[in-house]
Amino acid sequence: ETGVTQSPTHLIKTRGQQVTLRCSSQSGHNTVSWYQQALGQGPQFIFQYYREEENGRGNFPPRFSGLQFPNYSSELNVNALELDDSALYLCASSLVSREQYFGPGTRLTVT
Amino acid sequence: AQTVTQSQPEMSVQEAETVTLSCTYDTSESDYYLFWYKQPPSRQMILVIRQEAYKQQNATENRFSVNFQKAAKSFSLKISDSQLGDAAMYFCAYRRLQETSGSRLTFGEGTQLTVNP
Numbered sequence: 001e002t003g004v005t006q007s008p009t010h011l012i013k014t015r016g017q018q019v020t021l022r023c024s025s026q027s028g029h030n031t032v033s034w035y036q037q038a039l040g041q042g043p044q045f046i047f048q049y050y051r052e053e054e055n056g057r058g059n060f061p062p063r064f065s066g067l068q069f070p071n072y073s074s075e076l077n078v079n080a081l082e083l084d085d086s087a088l089y090l091c092a093s094s095l096v097s098r099e100q101y102f103g104p105g106t107r108l109t110v111t
Numbered sequence: 112a113q114t115v116t117q118s119q120p121e122m123s124v125q126e127a128e129t130v131t132l133s134c135t136y137d138t139s140e141s142d143y144y145l146f147w148y149k150q151p152p153s154r155q156m157i158l159v160i161r162q163e164a165y166k167q168q169n170a171t172e173n174r175f176s177v178n179f180q181k182a183a184k185s186f187s188l189k190i191s192d193s194q195l196g197d198a199a200m201y202f203c204a205y206r207r208l209q210e211t212s213g214s215r216l217t218f219g220e221g222t223q224l225t226v227n228p
Contacts, residue, residue: 031214033214033215033216035216040221041220041221042115042202042204042218042219042220042221043156043202043216043218044218045215045216045217048214048215056214056215058215088154090156092156092216094214096214098214099146099158099161100158100214100216101158102148102155102156102157103155104153104154104155105154105155107154
Protein backbone atom coordinates (compact mmCIF):
# COMPACT_ATOMS: atom_id res chain seq x y z
CA GLU A 1 0.00 0.00 0.00
CA THR A 2 1.48 3.33 -1.09
CA GLY A 3 1.37 6.16 1.43
CA VAL A 4 0.77 9.84 0.84
CA THR A 5 3.51 11.53 -1.14
CA GLN A 6 4.16 15.21 -1.77
CA SER A 7 6.36 17.12 -4.18
CA PRO A 8 8.56 18.98 -4.14
CA THR A 9 10.23 18.52 -0.76
CA HIS A 10 11.50 22.07 -0.59
CA LEU A 11 11.23 25.13 -2.75
CA ILE A 12 12.11 28.79 -2.61
CA LYS A 13 10.00 31.46 -4.27
CA THR A 14 10.05 35.23 -4.46
CA ARG A 15 7.29 37.44 -3.12
CA GLY A 16 4.59 37.97 -5.75
CA GLN A 17 5.26 34.71 -7.56
CA GLN A 18 2.89 31.76 -7.88
CA VAL A 19 3.52 28.21 -6.67
CA THR A 20 1.95 24.79 -7.17
CA LEU A 21 2.37 21.99 -4.66
CA ARG A 22 1.39 18.41 -5.42
CA CYS A 23 0.02 15.54 -3.41
CA SER A 24 -0.59 11.92 -4.28
CA SER A 25 -3.22 10.25 -2.08
CA GLN A 26 -2.89 6.93 -0.35
CA SER A 27 -4.34 4.13 -2.44
CA GLY A 28 -8.13 3.91 -2.08
CA HIS A 29 -8.57 7.32 -0.45
CA ASN A 30 -11.01 9.77 -2.05
CA THR A 31 -10.57 12.84 0.14
CA VAL A 32 -7.61 15.21 0.34
CA SER A 33 -7.04 17.92 2.92
CA TRP A 34 -4.37 20.62 2.92
CA TYR A 35 -2.85 22.26 5.99
CA GLN A 36 -0.38 25.10 6.51
CA GLN A 37 2.05 24.74 9.39
CA ALA A 38 4.04 27.84 10.27
CA LEU A 39 7.28 27.34 12.16
CA GLY A 40 6.65 26.39 15.78
CA GLN A 41 2.87 26.19 15.38
CA GLY A 42 0.21 23.58 14.83
CA PRO A 43 -1.18 22.95 11.34
CA GLN A 44 -4.01 25.17 10.13
CA PHE A 45 -6.71 23.76 7.83
CA ILE A 46 -6.71 25.33 4.36
CA PHE A 47 -9.33 23.29 2.50
CA GLN A 48 -10.50 19.81 1.64
CA TYR A 49 -11.45 18.15 -1.64
CA TYR A 50 -13.84 15.25 -2.08
CA ARG A 51 -14.63 13.79 -5.48
CA GLU A 52 -12.93 16.69 -7.25
CA GLU A 53 -14.90 19.40 -5.47
CA GLU A 54 -13.96 21.69 -2.59
CA ASN A 55 -15.68 20.36 0.50
CA GLY A 56 -14.78 22.81 3.24
CA ARG A 57 -12.42 25.73 3.60
CA GLY A 58 -10.55 27.32 6.46
CA ASN A 59 -9.75 30.98 6.99
CA PHE A 60 -7.49 31.45 3.97
CA PRO A 61 -7.84 34.04 1.19
CA PRO A 62 -8.93 33.13 -2.36
CA ARG A 63 -5.36 33.25 -3.63
CA PHE A 64 -5.08 29.80 -2.05
CA SER A 65 -6.81 27.43 -4.46
CA GLY A 66 -6.76 23.76 -5.22
CA LEU A 67 -7.66 20.95 -7.52
CA GLN A 68 -8.38 17.28 -7.12
CA PHE A 69 -8.01 14.95 -10.09
CA PRO A 70 -9.96 11.79 -11.02
CA ASN A 71 -7.17 9.66 -9.56
CA TYR A 72 -7.65 11.63 -6.30
CA SER A 73 -4.26 13.32 -6.46
CA SER A 74 -4.35 17.02 -5.65
CA GLU A 75 -2.68 20.37 -6.17
CA LEU A 76 -2.45 23.42 -3.94
CA ASN A 77 -1.90 26.68 -5.78
CA VAL A 78 -0.91 29.91 -4.10
CA ASN A 79 -0.89 33.15 -6.08
CA ALA A 80 0.79 36.46 -5.24
CA LEU A 81 3.04 34.90 -2.63
CA GLU A 82 3.65 36.83 0.57
CA LEU A 83 6.44 36.43 3.10
CA ASP A 84 3.95 35.01 5.63
CA ASP A 85 3.19 32.15 3.24
CA SER A 86 6.54 30.62 4.23
CA ALA A 87 5.56 27.40 5.97
CA LEU A 88 5.37 23.63 5.80
CA TYR A 89 2.41 22.57 3.67
CA LEU A 90 0.92 19.23 4.63
CA CYS A 91 -1.40 17.10 2.57
CA ALA A 92 -3.55 14.41 4.16
CA SER A 93 -5.70 11.80 2.46
CA SER A 94 -8.56 9.75 3.82
CA LEU A 95 -11.83 8.13 3.07
CA VAL A 96 -14.52 10.72 3.73
CA SER A 97 -14.93 11.32 7.51
CA ARG A 98 -12.25 8.77 8.39
CA GLU A 99 -8.73 9.15 9.78
CA GLN A 100 -6.42 11.41 7.84
CA TYR A 101 -3.00 10.13 6.83
CA PHE A 102 -0.37 12.77 6.23
CA GLY A 103 2.39 13.16 3.70
CA PRO A 104 5.88 14.40 4.57
CA GLY A 105 5.09 17.97 3.58
CA THR A 106 6.56 20.62 1.31
CA ARG A 107 8.69 23.33 2.89
CA LEU A 108 8.00 26.64 1.11
CA THR A 109 10.26 29.62 1.67
CA VAL A 110 9.20 33.00 0.29
CA THR A 111 11.94 35.65 0.04
CA ALA B 112 -15.45 27.65 16.83
CA GLN B 113 -13.51 24.83 18.37
CA THR B 114 -10.15 25.49 19.99
CA VAL B 115 -7.44 23.16 21.24
CA THR B 116 -4.88 24.22 23.84
CA GLN B 117 -1.64 22.53 24.79
CA SER B 118 -0.16 24.37 27.75
CA GLN B 119 3.19 22.58 27.79
CA PRO B 120 5.46 23.84 24.99
CA GLU B 121 8.21 21.43 26.08
CA MET B 122 8.44 18.29 28.19
CA SER B 123 11.28 15.90 28.95
CA VAL B 124 11.38 12.36 30.27
CA GLN B 125 14.02 9.80 31.11
CA GLU B 126 14.15 6.70 28.97
CA ALA B 127 11.89 3.94 30.38
CA GLU B 128 9.94 6.44 32.51
CA THR B 129 6.35 7.65 32.06
CA VAL B 130 5.30 11.09 30.86
CA THR B 131 1.91 12.75 30.47
CA LEU B 132 1.15 15.44 27.90
CA SER B 133 -1.83 17.72 28.52
CA CYS B 134 -4.52 18.98 26.18
CA THR B 135 -7.72 20.90 26.73
CA TYR B 136 -10.30 21.84 24.15
CA ASP B 137 -13.39 23.94 23.82
CA THR B 138 -16.47 22.88 21.89
CA SER B 139 -20.23 23.13 22.07
CA GLU B 140 -20.62 19.77 20.34
CA SER B 141 -21.50 16.61 22.23
CA ASP B 142 -20.05 14.14 19.74
CA TYR B 143 -16.59 14.49 18.26
CA TYR B 144 -13.21 12.82 17.84
CA LEU B 145 -9.94 13.61 19.57
CA PHE B 146 -6.52 12.59 18.34
CA TRP B 147 -2.89 12.69 19.29
CA TYR B 148 -0.45 13.02 16.41
CA LYS B 149 3.33 12.72 16.56
CA GLN B 150 5.59 14.77 14.28
CA PRO B 151 9.25 13.69 14.36
CA PRO B 152 12.03 15.70 12.71
CA SER B 153 11.15 13.97 9.44
CA ARG B 154 8.03 16.22 9.57
CA GLN B 155 5.52 13.49 8.72
CA MET B 156 2.50 13.63 11.00
CA ILE B 157 1.80 10.17 12.44
CA LEU B 158 -1.46 9.22 14.16
CA VAL B 159 -0.75 7.93 17.67
CA ILE B 160 -4.18 7.40 19.16
CA ARG B 161 -7.83 8.28 18.62
CA GLN B 162 -10.75 8.74 21.04
CA GLU B 163 -14.44 8.96 20.21
CA ALA B 164 -16.23 11.31 22.61
CA TYR B 165 -19.25 9.00 22.90
CA LYS B 166 -17.06 6.21 24.28
CA GLN B 167 -16.43 6.38 28.01
CA GLN B 168 -13.55 3.93 27.86
CA ASN B 169 -10.16 5.54 27.43
CA ALA B 170 -8.30 4.52 24.27
CA THR B 171 -5.06 2.54 24.54
CA GLU B 172 -2.46 1.68 21.91
CA ASN B 173 0.43 -0.34 23.32
CA ARG B 174 2.51 2.09 25.43
CA PHE B 175 0.21 5.03 24.65
CA SER B 176 -3.00 5.70 26.54
CA VAL B 177 -5.28 8.66 27.07
CA ASN B 178 -7.17 10.12 30.00
CA PHE B 179 -10.34 11.54 28.49
CA GLN B 180 -12.38 13.74 30.82
CA LYS B 181 -15.36 14.91 28.76
CA ALA B 182 -16.92 17.18 31.37
CA ALA B 183 -13.60 18.92 31.95
CA LYS B 184 -12.83 18.92 28.20
CA SER B 185 -9.45 17.43 28.92
CA PHE B 186 -7.59 14.86 26.84
CA SER B 187 -4.12 13.92 28.10
CA LEU B 188 -1.68 11.44 26.56
CA LYS B 189 0.35 9.09 28.74
CA ILE B 190 3.46 7.48 27.29
CA SER B 191 4.74 4.55 29.34
CA ASP B 192 8.23 3.05 29.15
CA SER B 193 9.44 6.00 27.06
CA GLN B 194 11.84 5.21 24.24
CA LEU B 195 14.33 7.39 22.40
CA GLY B 196 12.17 7.07 19.30
CA ASP B 197 9.29 8.76 21.11
CA ALA B 198 11.12 12.09 20.92
CA ALA B 199 9.02 14.34 18.68
CA MET B 200 6.49 17.15 18.61
CA TYR B 201 3.11 15.93 19.79
CA PHE B 202 -0.11 17.56 18.64
CA CYS B 203 -3.56 17.19 20.09
CA ALA B 204 -6.33 17.53 17.51
CA TYR B 205 -10.12 17.77 17.43
CA ARG B 206 -12.61 16.84 14.75
CA ARG B 207 -16.35 17.12 14.72
CA LEU B 208 -18.27 13.89 14.38
CA GLN B 209 -20.38 15.17 11.51
CA GLU B 210 -19.13 17.82 9.16
CA THR B 211 -21.26 19.49 6.52
CA SER B 212 -18.21 21.22 5.10
CA GLY B 213 -15.26 18.91 5.30
CA SER B 214 -13.78 16.83 8.10
CA ARG B 215 -11.19 19.36 9.22
CA LEU B 216 -8.78 18.77 12.08
CA THR B 217 -8.21 21.57 14.59
CA PHE B 218 -4.76 21.28 16.12
CA GLY B 219 -3.17 22.58 19.28
CA GLU B 220 0.19 24.36 19.33
CA GLY B 221 2.12 21.22 20.12
CA THR B 222 4.37 19.88 22.88
CA GLN B 223 8.01 19.12 22.12
CA LEU B 224 8.96 15.91 23.92
CA THR B 225 12.60 15.15 24.65
CA VAL B 226 13.62 11.66 25.81
CA ASN B 227 16.88 11.55 27.76
CA PRO B 228 18.99 8.36 27.74
